[in-house]
Amino acid sequence: MTKQILTLIGVSVLVAIAVNLIHPEGLPWVEDWASRVEAQAVHEEVALVQLSDMLKFMRDGSRLFVDAQPAEKYARAHLPGALSLPFDTLDDQSAEVAEVLASDQPTVFYCSGPECDDSLLLAVHLRELGCKDVAVFIGGMELWQSELLITEGEAVQ
Amino acid sequence: MRKKKPVVDFKKAINMEYPTEYYVALVLGVFFLIISCTKILHPHVFATSLFRSHLMPYPMVNIAALLFMSLEFVAAFAVVFMTKWRRAGLWILLGLMVVYTGCVMTNLLRDINTICGCFGSHARMSPISRWTLVRNFAVIIAGLFALRGKSI
Numbered sequence: 001m002t003k004q005i006l007t008l009i010g011v012s013v014l015v016a017i018a019v020n021l022i023h024p025e026g027l028p029w030v031e032d033w034a035s036r037v038e039a040q041a042v043h044e045e046v047a048l049v050q051l052s053d054m055l056k057f058m059r060d061g062s063r064l065f066v067d068a069q070p071a072e073k074y075a076r077a078h079l080p081g082a083l084s085l086p087f088d089t090l091d092d093q094s095a096e097v098a099e100v101l102a103s104d105q106p107t108v109f110y111c112s113g114p115e116c117d118d119s120l121l122l123a124v125h126l127r128e129l130g131c132k133d134v135a136v137f138i139g140g141m142e143l144w145q146s147e148l149l150i151t152e153g154e155a156v157q
Numbered sequence: 158m159r160k161k162k163p164v165v166d167f168k169k170a171i172n173m174e175y176p177t178e179y180y181v182a183l184v185l186g187v188f189f190l191i192i193s194c195t196k197i198l199h200p201h202v203f204a205t206s207l208f209r210s211h212l213m214p215y216p217m218v219n220i221a222a223l224l225f226m227s228l229e230f231v232a233a234f235a236v237v238f239m240t241k242w243r244r245a246g247l248w249i250l251l252g253l254m255v256v257y258t259g260c261v262m263t264n265l266l267r268d269i270n271t272i273c274g275c276f277g278s279h280a281r282m283s284p285i286s287r288w289t290l291v292r293n294f295a296v297i298i299a300g301l302f303a304l305r306g307k308s309i
Binding site: 001004005007008011015016020026027029030031032034036038039042047050052053135 | 208248268
């Protein structure tokens with residue numbers, strides 16, 4: 001039995017190598033996953049929110065959504081009811097920061113997509129300022145729009 | 158010349174003449190064969206699922222993804238099509254399920270809200286929960302039940 005199991009494992013290694021060689025979407029054997037925003041969020045111990053959670057939060061209105069994208073991107077399209085707090089102009093946004101800090105609702109931060117780290121940086125910054133319950137929707141606008149979900153902004157009109 | 162024993166004697170199978178364990182093993186094998194094929198077709202989706210478990214060193218993610226999906230395919234193939242290798246294939250599938258379930262359990266304990274990806278994934282899939290554990294344990298129990306049979 002052990003011999004058979006080891007043989008199957010050996011065959012699997014060969015199959016993995018062969019399939020990855022000929023596969024049009026073959027993976028590099030080593031990839032820099034550590035630089036992904038999601039890995040950084042886990043490292044920073046910031047909670048992650050999935051799309052299915054977002055849909056639930058949208059329905060029950062239990063979360064404050066904060067858009068960390070630049071103002072012009074927010075103006076084009078954003079999640080329904082989201083507050084704009086661009087990370088790149090944070091120093092000029094003290095009123096919005098105060099609004100988020102004063103809110104007793106848990107806050108979900110998002111930005112343009114999984115490659116964008118503004119939402120995470122903003123979440124970490126506001127947590128340091130005293131915002132207790134912060135989470136990040138890593139998929140951001142990219143995932144939201146790819147699922148053809150409702151948005152607000154100029155692009156909608 | 159000696160006549161080769163068929164992999165599945167369909168007449169016997171349809172008449173339910175095999176022990177229940179045999180059918181459970183076949184169902185599991187076919188199930189994992191389909192799931193592993195979807196993983197092989199979209200390797201990056203499975204690699205992302207493994208990455209999202211945040212349990213292994215990040216440079217190991219792609220290597221693990223390639224090996225796991227290939228192992229799943231080869232083991233499931235053995236369960237369905239190779240009578241003499243069926244038990245070994247089942248043990249491997251069971252081992253993989255234990256690993257996947259361990260990942261889910263650890264992430265639930267660490268309160269990491271992620272999608273399982275054990276049986277494929279899509280954007281609107283619900284994150285892991287206690288139900289994911291129940292489902293995985295059900296598959297493990299089915300695997301153990303199948304292994305109990307002496308003539309699978």
